Amino acid sequence: MTDKLKVGVIGLGFFGNRHARAYADHPAAELIAVCDSDPARAQIVAQATGARDFSDLHALLQLRDLDAVSICLPDRLHEEAAVAAAEAGKAILLEKPLAHDNYTARRIVAAVEKSGVRFMVGHILRFDPRYVHTFHAAAPERLGMPIHLRAERNGVRATASRLGSSSSILFYMGVHDIDAMQWIARSRINRVYAQKVERLGTGNEDALCAVVNFENGAIGTIDYSWAWPDGLMNGFRSSLEIVGTKSAVYLDCSDQGFYVVEQGGTSGGDTHLWPEINGRITGALADELDHFVKATLSGAPYVQHHREALDAIPVLDALAESAQTAVPVDVLR
Ligand SMILES: NC(=O)c1ccc[n+]([C@@H]2O[C@H](COP(=O)([O-])OP(=O)(O)OC[C@H]3O[C@@H](n4cnc5c(N)ncnc54)[C@H](O)[C@@H]3O)[C@@H](O)[C@H]2O)c1
Structure with missing residues (x-):
């Protein structure tokens, strides 16, 4: 090379x-x-x-x-x-x-x-400062034992229509939070109970909500939606919180800190993930690719081992099965 x-x-x-x-x-x-x-x-x-x-x-x-x-x-x-x-x-x-x-x-x-x-x-959230800060703040010596977590990722129905059957609410959005929750809780999800609604006819789920159990005894809830009208500011909102025996940490990405107010309403723009600034793609995506380039050239380990990324996938399978059967499902690894 x-x-x-x-x-x-x-x-x-x-x-x-x-x-x-x-x-x-x-x-x-x-x-x-x-x-x-x-x-x-x-x-x-x-x-x-x-x-x-x-x-x-x-x-x-x-x-x-x-x-x-x-x-x-x-x-x-x-x-x-x-x-x-x-x-x-x-x-x-x-x-x-x-x-x-x-x-x-x-x-x-x-x-x-x-x-x-x-x-x-x-897994771009591994490069988003808000999620990385949350991971460090939830270190066992600061947080204590995790008690409960909550993750929300809500997007607009235009995304669901654009992707059609090429994706699903779990593959496209849900995997971000499953990976983030397991990473931040320092524990894997081993049981899930999910329900979904399909009413808008986009070819995708409109919403999926679930209760999840972690191997370390914590409980979590997830709230995924592709049902928001397309006018939702920035096209998506996400948040995550973790409450432990000693402290709690939360992040809220629904506010990108930038607003344009016109006669027809208020709009915003991406300021964190892949904003184009002065003709360049910046933000978490640029940082992720910078890491990939430099670590591949140097031989240094990537920030996430691929086996940890693999750990999210059986949770998605279990969520899909539970949403289909309406009963709790164990995660099979
Ligand atoms: N990390 C993130 O935040 C993030 C954001 C968006 C998308 N993604 C992921 O990126 C991937 C792509 O998503 P997208 O939204 O860009 O999808 P997309 O549908 O917009 O783009 C897919 C592209 O692949 C092309 N394609 C299809 N079959 C092909 C083939 N056999 N050979 C070559 N090209 C082929 C299509 O023509 C299309 O241009 C997905 O896995 C998605 O989950 C990640």
């Missing part, structure tokens, strides 16, 4: 586009290839960044000088690309969720571990 990480991006939709732009701007990365099954989309990104364009991910993976790939495909398509990248010997940043079910996730992990390639899952 040379002094710069030669990177490719597979999938150039909402998020892959942002990955490509962030790599193209990174001083220690060189974006050499981009791929989308829609050739026109790949050509537009290639022209803007100077990368080569591909419409077949396997052709991109044959590039000998390619060191690493970001895989930003729809959730149900992660396996083919991740396994092929592992077999081609490329370092991988795979967007969350690791996979859309535990069986598939375990096959991906088996492939990357067999090949020995570096592997990181894009």
